Amino acid sequence: MKVRIKFSKKGIMKFIGHLDMMRYFQKAFRRSGIDISYSQGFSPHQLISFAAPLGVGLTSRGEYMDIMMGTGTNSRKMAELLNAQMVEGVEILSCRQIEDETKHSNAMAILAAADYEVFFKDPDFFDRDMEMSFRAFMGQSHIPTVRKTKKGQREIDLKNLIYKWDIKDGHIFMRLATGSVDNLKPEFVIETFLQSLGKNAELSALDICRLEMYAKAEDGSFISLEDLGKDIP
Known part of the structure; x- marks a missing residue:
């Protein structure tokens, strides 16, 4: 199942770059207990993709990432689990399912x-x-x-x-x-x-x-x- 996550980034977190944000979310997903999927091969990694990197120094009320999941949970519970792992300045706003095979399935591409x-x-x-x-x-x-x-x-x-x-x-x-x-x-x-x-x-x-x-x-x-x-x- 593909899930599109919307989040905000503000305050001191505007000074954190894109690569550090990726690593931050990878750790947050592991701690949250959400069943996120991993790639195959010798060096598996979480299946996460961001719509567009946000420049350092900018804030946002509308950032997006797509993740692949195994077993899912409802949108409200997923947001609660992730927000419990967020630091001040980052908030999960919504978690919504995307049909895997539709033309809307890749946020970066569309x-x-x-x-x-x-x-x-x-x-x-x-x-x-x-x-x-x-x-x-x-x-x-x-x-x-x-x-x-x-x-x-x-x-x-x-x-x-x-x-x-x-x-x-x-x-x-x-x-x-x-x-x-x-x-x-x-x-x-x-x-x-x-x-x-x-x-x-x-x-x-x-x-x-x-x-x-x-x-x-x-x-x-x-x-x-x-x-x-x-x-x-």
């Missing part, structure tokens, strides 16, 4: 977008004039820029990778392309915007929270990875 909330720690920096400049920047029909890749530099149009955006109470909301094909980070959008104004800001000047992650439905709409599963009775 991931298409993610929601982010961004705000500047210094509210005076993102003042009324800066907000108006950001609205003008995002309102362009094209936002050409250059992004560094492992193979060099590549010209991209940010406009094609930003699906939604808004500003409310000084917070910037963005739904961005996310996944193995197109992956746009919110800090890159902010960096590109500030460069257009001749300004700079370090990542430490921002608070960024990932709110949710989505797959793309057949009609082109976005559906959260959580909603692709069902509660285990």
Whole structure:
């Protein structure tokens, strides 16, 4: 049985990197007594896969991992067992069954977008004039820029990778392309915007929270990875 687990990561845990989080969950699964499945061969490992690594320094209210299980338990009990092993800053939000053979069975493969909330720690920096400049920047029909890749530099149009955006109470909301094909980070959008104004800001000047992650439905709409599963009775 495949189970998709949604969890949050906040507080001091935002400084823990992806590989350390993987090791942390491996230990938590063993301590919880959940019947997680292992790979075959000389060096068996737990069958866990994460939808997308979260950058160090970012918090999240919508992280996902898929696990394979032998005998299962109901969603509520599984969350309770895992939360009993969690440290402060990590909370299991839901555990939902995914049909193994469906096209929705691999969170990493189907991931298409993610929601982010961004705000500047210094509210005076993102003042009324800066907000108006950001609205003008995002309102362009094209936002050409250059992004560094492992193979060099590549010209991209940010406009094609930003699906939604808004500003409310000084917070910037963005739904961005996310996944193995197109992956746009919110800090890159902010960096590109500030460069257009001749300004700079370090990542430490921002608070960024990932709110949710989505797959793309057949009609082109976005559906959260959580909603692709069902509660285990």
